[in-house]
Amino acid sequence: MDIGIECPHCRQLDLVQSVPALHADGVSTSSETNVYSGVGVASTGLLPVYGIATVERTNTTALARSLAREPARRPVGRLTTLGLLLLLPALFAVVIGVASVATSDNPETTNLGILAGAALLVGGIAAPGLLVLGVAAFRGRRNGRISRGRRTAHAVWHAAFYCHRCGVAFWPMSPAPAIPGRQAFAPQHFRWLVWNAGGYANI
Ligand SMILES: [Zn+2]
Numbered sequence: 001m002d003i004g005i006e007c008p009h010c011r012q013l014d015l016v017q018s019v020p021a022l023h024a025d026g027v028s029t030s031s032e033t034n035v036y037s038g039v040g041v042a043s044t045g046l047l048p049v050y051g052i053a054t055v056e057r058t059n060t061t062a063l064a065r066s067l068a069r070e071p072a073r074r075p076v077g078r079l080t081t082l083g084l085l086l087l088l089p090a091l092f093a094v095v096i097g098v099a100s101v102a103t104s105d106n107p108e109t110t111n112l113g114i115l116a117g118a119a120l121l122v123g124g125i126a127a128p129g130l131l132v133l134g135v136a137a138f139r140g141r142r143n144g145r146i147s148r149g150r151r152t153a154h155a156v157w158h159a160a161f162y163c164h165r166c167g168v169a170f171w172p173m174s175p176a177p178a179i180p181g182r183q184a185f186a187p188q189h190f191r192w193l194v195w196n197a198g199g200y201a202n203i
Contacts, residue, residue: 003172007163009184015164019067022162026064030057066187067169069157069194070150071203073143079136086129093122146200152176153198160190 006013159175169190174181195201
């Protein structure tokens with residue numbers, strides 16, 4: 001079967017490029033040398049510190065980004081560590097509270113009101129840590145959804161073409177049941193269709 005890859009909008013072939021090739025053209029990596037300065041602590045006191053670091057940067061053109069096959073996944077490791085660190089003061093408060101009750105000469109004076117107040121206090125101290133851990137869990141779930149759907153989305157994305165004259169993306173043949181072939185889509189609409197095929201269009 002002959003599959004025509006001419007643009008469904010202008011019916012021309014000359015400025016049509018496959019989306020993976022376009023994406024490869026639009027993403028480049030460059031190395032830069034950055035000079036940084038700061039203050040170091042030594043036994044003699046504070047010292048100025050200078051250094052040079054080579055930084056690798058990934059540059060993506062706006063067009064490649066608008067045709068991206070998946071959203072960027074956000075790291076969760078550092079956020080989890082921060083959340084756990086923020087919970088440490090609450091843990092100390094619990095330990096101190098339990099210790100003071102256990103060592104109290106008169107345990108009967110520990111009434112419900114004091115316990116409720118202590119719980120409220122610990123909850124208040126723990127709130128920032130719990131909030132940060134909640135954000136980390138949300139990101140983790142989002143990353144998981146992207147990982148599960150990316151294989152399906154990539155197959156759809158891989159089969160697409162883009163016309164540089166019209167600024168539209170299209171599929172010569174329908175790549176998935178819900179996506180029609182030979183129909184021009186604006187980049188944003190194209191990206192939504194790809195992400196939707198992966199199940200992560202609305203996250
Ligand atoms: Zn065209």
